[in-house]
Amino acid sequence: MAQRRGRATSRFTGQIRTYARDVPTTSICLCLCLVLFPCAAEAGLYTPSDQIVLLAPGNVESFLVNSTAAMVVEFYASWCGHCIAFSPVYKKLARDIKEWKPAVNLAAIDCAAEQNRKVCINYMIRGYPSIKFFPAYSKSDAEGVNIREFSRDVQDLRHRVIDMLETHSDPWPPACPPLEPTSEAEIDNFFQTNNVKYLALIFEDAKSYLGREVTLDLLQFDNIAVRRVLKTEQSLVTRLGVTEFPSCYIYYPAGNFTRLKVSFDARTFYFSALQRLPGVVRSGKPAPVLLGNITTSTEELWRPFNKSRVYMADLESALHYSLRVELAAHSVIKGEALTSLKKYISVLAKYFPGRPMVMNLLRSVNSWLQNQTANQVSYEAFREILDNSAQAPDTALPEGVRWVGCQGSQPQFRRYPCGVWTLFHVLTVQAYSAGGSDPSEVLSAMRGYVHSFFGCRECAEHFENMARDSMAEVNSLTSSVLWLWSRHNRVNNRLAGALSEDPYFPKIQWPTPEMCSACHSVKDNGEHRWDLEHLFPFLLSYFSSREILTDYLENESQILEKQREKHAGQQQDLAAQKRAERKVRGAVDLPTSQPTVQEEEEEEEGPQDEEEGAQAGASEMKGKTSEPTPWAVPEMEIGRGRRQPHKRPSIVGMRIREAKEDIVDLDSQANRYYKAGVPQLDAASRVKQRTLQREKEQEPRPMVGLGMELDAGLGMMGLELIDADLKLDVGQKRQKRELIGQYYGREAELTQKGGLISLLGIGFSKLDVGLCVVLYVLSSMCLLAMYLFFKNRFRLQRVKFALP
Ligand SMILES: Cc1cc2nc3c(=O)[nH]c(=O)nc-3n(C[C@H](O)[C@H](O)[C@H](O)COP(=O)(O)OP(=O)(O)OC[C@H]3O[C@@H](n4cnc5c(N)ncnc54)[C@H](O)[C@@H]3O)c2cc1C
Ligand SMILES: *[C@@H]1O[C@H](CO)[C@@H](O)[C@H](O)[C@H]1NC(C)=O
Ligand SMILES: *[C@@H]1O[C@H](CO)[C@@H](O)[C@H](O)[C@H]1NC(C)=O
Numbered sequence: 001m002a003q004r005r006g007r008a009t010s011r012f013t014g015q016i017r018t019y020a021r022d023v024p025t026t027s028i029c030l031c032l033c034l035v036l037f038p039c040a041a042e043a044g045l046y047t048p049s050d051q052i053v054l055l056a057p058g059n060v061e062s063f064l065v066n067s068t069a070a071m072v073v074e075f076y077a078s079w080c081g082h083c084i085a086f087s088p089v090y091k092k093l094a095r096d097i098k099e100w101k102p103a104v105n106l107a108a109i110d111c112a113a114e115q116n117r118k119v120c121i122n123y124m125i126r127g128y129p130s131i132k133f134f135p136a137y138s139k140s141d142a143e144g145v146n147i148r149e150f151s152r153d154v155q156d157l158r159h160r161v162i163d164m165l166e167t168h169s170d171p172w173p174p175a176c177p178p179l180e181p182t183s184e185a186e187i188d189n190f191f192q193t194n195n196v197k198y199l200a201l202i203f204e205d206a207k208s209y210l211g212r213e214v215t216l217d218l219l220q221f222d223n224i225a226v227r228r229v230l231k232t233e234q235s236l237v238t239r240l241g242v243t244e245f246p247s248c249y250i251y252y253p254a255g256n257f258t259r260l261k262v263s264f265d266a267r268t269f270y271f272s273a274l275q276r277l278p279g280v281v282r283s284g285k286p287a288p289v290l291l292g293n294i295t296t297s298t299e300e301l302w303r304p305f306n307k308s309r310v311y312m313a314d315l316e317s318a319l320h321y322s323l324r325v326e327l328a329a330h331s332v333i334k335g336e337a338l339t340s341l342k343k344y345i346s347v348l349a350k351y352f353p354g355r356p357m358v359m360n361l362l363r364s365v366n367s368w369l370q371n372q373t374a375n376q377v378s379y380e381a382f383r384e385i386l387d388n389s390a391q392a393p394d395t396a397l398p399e400g401v402r403w404v405g406c407q408g409s410q411p412q413f414r415r416y417p418c419g420v421w422t423l424f425h426v427l428t429v430q431a432y433s434a435g436g437s438d439p440s441e442v443l444s445a446m447r448g449y450v451h452s453f454f455g456c457r458e459c460a461e462h463f464e465n466m467a468r469d470s471m472a473e474v475n476s477l478t479s480s481v482l483w484l485w486s487r488h489n490r491v492n493n494r495l496a497g498a499l500s501e502d503p504y505f506p507k508i509q510w511p512t513p514e515m516c517s518a519c520h521s522v523k524d525n526g527e528h529r530w531d532l533e534h535l536f537p538f539l540l541s542y543f544s545s546r547e548i549l550t551d552y553l554e555n556e557s558q559i560l561e562k563q564r565e566k567h568a569g570q571q572q573d574l575a576a577q578k579r580a581e582r583k584v585r586g587a588v589d590l591p592t593s594q595p596t597v598q599e600e601e602e603e604e605e606g607p608q609d610e611e612e613g614a615q616a617g618a619s620e621m622k623g624k625t626s627e628p629t630p631w632a633v634p635e636m637e638i639g640r641g642r643r644q645p646h647k648r649p650s651i652v653g654m655r656i657r658e659a660k661e662d663i664v665d666l667d668s669q670a671n672r673y674y675k676a677g678v679p680q681l682d683a684a685s686r687v688k689q690r691t692l693q694r695e696k697e698q699e700p701r702p703m704v705g706l707g708m709e710l711d712a713g714l715g716m717m718g719l720e721l722i723d724a725d726l727k728l729d730v731g732q733k734r735q736k737r738e739l740i741g742q743y744y745g746r747e748a749e750l751t752q753k754g755g756l757i758s759l760l761g762i763g764f765s766k767l768d769v770g771l772c773v774v775l776y777v778l779s780s781m782c783l784l785a786m787y788l789f790f791k792n793r794f795r796l797q798r799v800k801f802a803l804p
Pocket of ligand 1: 307406413414415417418419420421422425450456458459460462463484485486487488489491492495498500501502505506507510511
C-alpha cells in the first residue's frame with residue numbers, strides 16, 4: 001500500500017514540477033490536496049481504453065436492467081490486492097471477447113469509491129472481486145448470478161461466460177446467436193430460412209467450446225453463419241467424410257461443402273479465415289470492391305500498391321504532415337513540448353532511412369534545434385530551417401502529401417495516422433539494425449510526440465495509457481520493436497468495426513496468417529500464440545530500409561527546383577511587400593489605398609484554401625487547377641502568394657486546425673454515429689435475422705435496440721485473441737512487474753477518466769478543485785492569523801520590555 005501511494009505521489013509531483021514555475025499557487029493547492037486527500041484522486045482499475053463498461057450510479061440501470069446484451073460485471077475495490085492482480089486478466093478477457101459485445105458485454109464497478117458504495121450494497125457484494133452475470137432483459141430487482149471460483153485464466157473465464165449465456169431460457173435473446181449443436185435436418189433447410197452466403201460447420205466433441213466461440217466471434221459479420229456439429233451427429237459426419245475433430249467445413253447454398261483450409265484448427269485461424277471469405281463483411285459496412293475501382297471523393301488518382309510493403313512516399317508524407325501541418329498549430333513550442341520535439345527530430349535524424357536530400361534536411365533541423373538553448377522556440381523559426389531558407393545545397397523535405405500504402409477509400413480514412421504508425425515501426429526497426437544504445441529512445445520519442453502534438457487527442461490519451469502501463473518494460477531494442485507491434489495490435493483490436501475503420505482496410509491482428517503463416521502458432525490448449533522466433537525476423541525484414549519501395553516519389557531535382565523557386569518568390573514578395581507598405585503608408589488617406597490592401601489579402605486566401613484542399617483531399621481543388629499532381633502546386637503558390645512571411649504561423653495555424661479535425665477526429669465522429677444509431681440498428685437487425693430460426697420463429701422478431709448502442713463510449717472492437725508476451729527478453733520480468741506496474745499506473749490513469757475536468761493537463765473532479773480552493777483560502781487565512789497573532793505578541797512583549 002505504502003509503495004503504491006509513494007509511487008503515485010512521486011508521479012504527480014513530477015507533473016507539478018513542470019508547471020510550478022508558471023503557476024505556483026495552483027501547485028501549492030495541488031500539494032495540499034495530495035497531502036490531505038490522498039484518496040480524492042483514487043483511481044479505478046480500468047479506463048475507457050480497456051473496452052470495459054465503467055459502471056457508476058448514473059448508468060447502472062441502463063446497463064444492467066432490461067439490456068439486450070447479457071452483462072458480466074466485476075465488483076471490485078481498487079485497494080484490494082486480488083483485484084489489482086486480477087485486473088490485467090479481466091482486461092485481456094475484454095479484448096478477447098470484444099466481438100461478442102452485442103450478446104454479452106463486460107463491465108466493472110469500483111466499490112471502494114464512496115459514490116458507488118450503495119450500488120454494491122444493493123447487489124449484495126460482500127467480497128472483492130466478485131463477478132456476476134446478468135442475463136439479457138434482467139429485471140430491475142435482479143441481483144445477478146454469482147460466478148464462483150473463477151480462475152485467472154482467460155480461456156477458462158471465456159468458457160464460463162458461454163456457460164452462463166447458455167442459461168438463457170426461452171425466449172432466447174435475439175442478440176445472441178444460437179449456441180446449441182445443429183442437426184442434419186436443420187442444415188438441409190438452412191438456406192431457405194437464412195439469407196447468408198456461407199454456413200460454417202464446426203465439427204467437434206461435445207466438451208469443446210470452439211464452435212460456440214467462433215459463432216460468437218463472427219456475430220457481427222454479415223453473409224455468414226456458424227454452427228457447431230457434434231461428433232455424434234453420425235449422418236452428417238459420414239456424409240461429409242469428417243475424420244478430424246475439430247475441423248471446419250463451409251456449406252454453400254448450392255449444396256456443396258469444402259473444408260476450410262487453415263494452418264491450425266483453432267479459434268483465431270477460423271476467425272481470420274472466415275472473416276476473409278469473399279462477401280463476408282462487418283455488419284453495416286459496405287462490401288469492398290476491387291481496390292483499383294475505388295473513386296476517392298478527392299478524385300485524386302488511385303495509386304495501385306502492394307499491401308505487404310512499406311512505401312517511402314508514405315513516410316515522407318507523414319513527415320511533411322507532422323512537421324509542416326501538425327506542428328504549425330503550435331506557434332511557440334516550449335517546456336515539455338520542446339523536449340518532445342527535440343527527441344523526435346533527433347531520432348529522425350539518426351534513424352529515418354530517407355534519401356540523401358531528406359537526411360540532409362533532417363540533420364540540419366536537428367543540429368539547429370539541439371543548439372537552441374532558450375526555453376522556447378517559435379514555429380516560424382523552425383519552419384525557416386525546415387524549408388531550408390538558407391538554401392543549403394541538396395537539402396529538402398518534399399512538400400505536400402502523396403499517400404500510397406496509406407491511401408484511404410475516403411478522405412477521412414487512413415492517411416496521416418497510418419503514416420505515423422508506419423514511420424515509428426520503421427524507426428524502431430532502424431534503431432535495432434543500427435544498434436542504438438538506448439532501447440527506449442524511439443518509443444519515448446514517439447510517446448512524447450504523440451503526447452505533445454498528435455492532433456487526435458483521444459488517440460493520444462489512449463496511447464499514453466498504454467505507454468504508462470507497460471512501456472517501462474522495454475529493456476532492449478528487440479523488445480522495443482515488439483512492444484510497438486503488440487500495442488498497435490491492441491489499438492487495432494479496439495478499433496475493429498469502429499466508424500474510423502476503412503471498410504477496404506479492416507482492422508486486423510497483424511500480420512495475418514496469409515502474410516506470415518510461420519508467425520502464428522497454437523498453445524497446447526488451442527489458444528493462439530504468436531511465434532516470436534518467426535515474427536521478429538518478419539518485422540525486421542518488413543520494415544527494413546532495403547525493403548522500402550520508392551514508387552511515386554517526386555524526383556529530387558524537381559523538388560530542389562521547386563524549393564529554389566519558392567525561395568526566390570518569397571524574397572521577391574518580401575521586397576514587393578516592403579515597397580507596398582511604404583506606398584500605403586505614404587498614401588494612407590487616399591481612397592484608392594484601401595482596395596489595394598484588400599486585394600492582397602484576397603490573393604493570399606486563394607492559395608491557402610488550395611493547400612488545405614491538398615491536405616484534406618478536398619475536391620475544391622479541381623476547379624482551380626487541372627494539374628495531375630495538385631499537392632505540389634498550391635504549396636508553391638502559397639510561398640509566392642504570401643506577402644508577409646512573418647504572418648505565416650497564424651495563417652497556418654488557422655488552416656491546420658480544420659484540416660486536422662477532418663482527418664483525425666475519428667473517435668468522436670464514431671461516437672456521434674453511434675448515438676444517432678443510424679447504421680447500427682440496421683446492422684443489428686441483420687445480425688438477428690441471421691440466427692438459425694426454428695420453425696415457430698420464422699417471423700423475424702420485433703426490432704429491439706441491440707447491445708450495440710451500449711458501445712457508444714467504447715467503439716466496436718476487433719478481436720485480439722492474442723497477447724504477445726514479448727517473451728524474447730522481457731517475458732521473465734513481466735510476471736514480477738505485473739503487480740508493481742499496476743500500482744504504478746493506476747493513480748495516474750485516473751486523470752484520463754470522464755467526468756473530470758482537466759486542470760493544467762491533470763484531471764481533477766470539480767469537487768477536488770473546490771476543496772483545493774477552500775483549503776487554500778483556509779490555510780492562507782490561517783497563516784495570516786498566525787502572522788498577526790505573533791506580530792501582536794511581539795509588539796506586546798516589546799512594549800512590556802520597554803515598560804520597566
Ligand atoms: C498513436 C496512435 C494512436 C491512435 N489511437 C486511435 C484511437 O484511439 N482511436 C482511433 O479512432 N484511431 C486511433 N488511431 C488511428 C488508427 O490507429 C489508425 O491509424 C487509422 O484508423 C488508420 O488505420 P489504417 O487502416 O490505415 O491502419 P493503421 O493502424 O494506421 O496501420 C498502418 C499500417 O501498419 C501496418 N500494421 C497494422 N498493424 C500493425 C502492427 N500491429 N504492427 C506493425 N504494423 C502494423 C499495416 O500495414 C497497416 O496498414 C491512432 C493512431 C496512432 C498513430
Ligand atoms: C424492456 O425493453 C423492451 C424493448 O427493449 C421494452 O419493450 C420493454 O417494455 C422493456 N421492459 C421494461 C420493464 O422496461
Ligand atoms: C507484394 O510484396 C510481397 C512481399 O514482398 C511479394 O511476395 C508479392 O509478390 C508482392 N505482390 C505483388 C502483386 O507485387
